[in-house]
Amino acid sequence: MNITAIKADNGVNVEALLGARAALTEAPEAAQFKWRATCDWVRGTHSRTTVQGFYGLGAEQPRPQAFHYDADHPELFAAEDNGATPVEYVLVALASCLTAGIASVAQNRNIQLRSVKATVEAGMDMQGILGIDSEVRNGFDGIKVTFVIDADATREEIAALVAQSQRRSAVFDIITNPTNVSVQVA
Amino acid sequence: MNITAIKADNGVNVEALLGARAALTEAPEAAQFKWRATCDWVRGTHSRTTVQGFYGLGAEQPRPQAFHYDADHPELFAAEDNGATPVEYVLVALASCLTAGIASVAQNRNIQLRSVKATVEAGMDMQGILGIDSEVRNGFDGIKVTFVIDADATREEIAALVAQSQRRSAVFDIITNPTNVSVQVA
Numbered sequence: 001m002n003i004t005a006i007k008a009d010n011g012v013n014v015e016a017l018l019g020a021r022a023a024l025t026e027a028p029e030a031a032q033f034k035w036r037a038t039c040d041w042v043r044g045t046h047s048r049t050t051v052q053g054f055y056g057l058g059a060e061q062p063r064p065q066a067f068h069y070d071a072d073h074p075e076l077f078a079a080e081d082n083g084a085t086p087v088e089y090v091l092v093a094l095a096s097c098l099t100a101g102i103a104s105v106a107q108n109r110n111i112q113l114r115s116v117k118a119t120v121e122a123g124m125d126m127q128g129i130l131g132i133d134s135e136v137r138n139g140f141d142g143i144k145v146t147f148v149i150d151a152d153a154t155r156e157e158i159a160a161l162v163a164q165s166q167r168r169s170a171v172f173d174i175i176t177n178p179t180n181v182s183v184q185v186a
Numbered sequence: 187m188n189i190t191a192i193k194a195d196n197g198v199n200v201e202a203l204l205g206a207r208a209a210l211t212e213a214p215e216a217a218q219f220k221w222r223a224t225c226d227w228v229r230g231t232h233s234r235t236t237v238q239g240f241y242g243l244g245a246e247q248p249r250p251q252a253f254h255y256d257a258d259h260p261e262l263f264a265a266e267d268n269g270a271t272p273v274e275y276v277l278v279a280l281a282s283c284l285t286a287g288i289a290s291v292a293q294n295r296n297i298q299l300r301s302v303k304a305t306v307e308a309g310m311d312m313q314g315i316l317g318i319d320s321e322v323r324n325g326f327d328g329i330k331v332t333f334v335i336d337a338d339a340t341r342e343e344i345a346a347l348v349a350q351s352q353r354r355s356a357v358f359d360i361i362t363n364p365t366n367v368s369v370q371v372a
Binding site for chain 2: 010011012013016017020021024025028031032033034036037038039040041043044045046047049051054056057061063064065067069071072073074075076077078079081083084085086087088089090091092093094095096097098099100102103104113115116117118119120121122123124125126127128129130131132133137138139140141142143144145146147148149155158159162163166168169170171172173174175176177178179180181182183184185186
C-alpha cells in the first residue's frame with residue numbers, strides 16, 4: 001500500500017468544481033446567477049420563507065424540493081419563538097458558508113477532515129432597532145467566528161484552510177462589505 | 187359600534203415592545219445582546235447549524251427548543267442539496283426581518299394587515315467565488331425586494347410602513363453596511 005496515494009475524501013467533488021471553473025472561464029455569461037426566496041407573513045413577527053428555484057448557467061434551475069424556514073422573535077420580545085430570529089439566520093449563513101468552503105479547500109489540498117465545528121457570536125446593541133439612540137446601528141457591532149477542526153494536517157495547514165475559505169466566501173463578503181438593496185411595493 | 191375604536195390585530199404585542207424600549211432607555215447595558223449559532227460540518231458542503239440560547243437583559247436567555255438548519259450546495263455544483271445554500275439563508279434573513287418589521291410598524295400605526303408577501307432576488311457573478319476573476323466580488327451584486335401587501339390602508343400608508351421597516355431593520359443594515367468579522371481557529 002502506497003501511503004502517498006491515499007486520497008482525502010471529504011465528500012466534495014472537486015473535479016466537478018474545477019470543471020465548472022474551466023467552463024465558466026470560457027462562458028462568463030453562464031456565471032451570472034440569481035438566487036431567490038419568497039416570504040409569507042404568518043402572524044405577529046412570524047414568517048415563513050420558501051427557497052426553491054434559482055437561475056444559473058443561462059437557465060432556470062429547478063430543485064427537486066422546496067426548503068421552508070420559519071422566522072420569529074423570541075418570547076423575551078413577547079413573541080412566539082416559532083423559529084430563529086432574522087439576525088440568527090445571518091449567522092447560519094456565515095457559519096455554513098465558511099464551513100462548506102473549508103471542506104472544499106481541504107478536498108482540493110488532499111487534506112482529510114474528521115470534524116469541523118464553528119461557533120459564531122455577534123453583538124448587537126438593541127438601542128438601535130428600538131429607536132432609542134440614533135447613533136447606534138441596527139445591525140451587529142461585530143461577529144466572532146471560532147473554528148475547532150480535527151484533520152490530518154498541521155496547525156499551519158488548518159489555519160491556511162480557514163484563511164482561504166474566508167477569502168472565497170460569498171457570505172463573508174456580503175457581511176463585511178456593503179451591498180445595494182432596493183425595496184419596493186408592487 | 188364605534189368604528190374608530192376598532193383596533194388592528196396583527197399579533198404583535200406593541201405595548202410590550204414600547205415597554206421594553208422605555209426600560210432599555212433607562213438601562214442601556216441591558217440592551218447589549220449576543221446572538222449565537224454553532225455549525226457542525228456533516229460531509230461535503232453539507233452542514234447543520236444550531237441556534238438556541240442568546241444573551242440579553244444582562245443574562246443568558248435560554249430557549250425552550252433548539253432550531254436546526256441544514257445548508258448545502260445544489261446538485262448543479264455536484265453536491266447533495268440537503269438544504270438552502272448559505273447565500274439563500276441571507277435572503278431568508280432579509281425577507282423575514284423586513285416582514286416582521288412591517289407587522290410591528292403596522293400594529294403600532296393601527297393598520298390591519300391581511301397578507302404580506304416578499305419576493306427577494308439577488309444577483310451573483312460566480313466568477314467571484316470560483317476565483318476566475320479577482321475583480322468580481324464573492325457576494326451579491328445587488329438585492330431586489332418586492333412586497334405585495336393587502337392591508338386596510340392607502341397605498342401611501344403601505345409604502346410608509348415598508349419604508350419604516352427598512353429604516354429599523356437589523357438585517358437590512360447588516361447587508362447594506364460593513365460589519366467586522368473575525369475568524370479564528372481555536
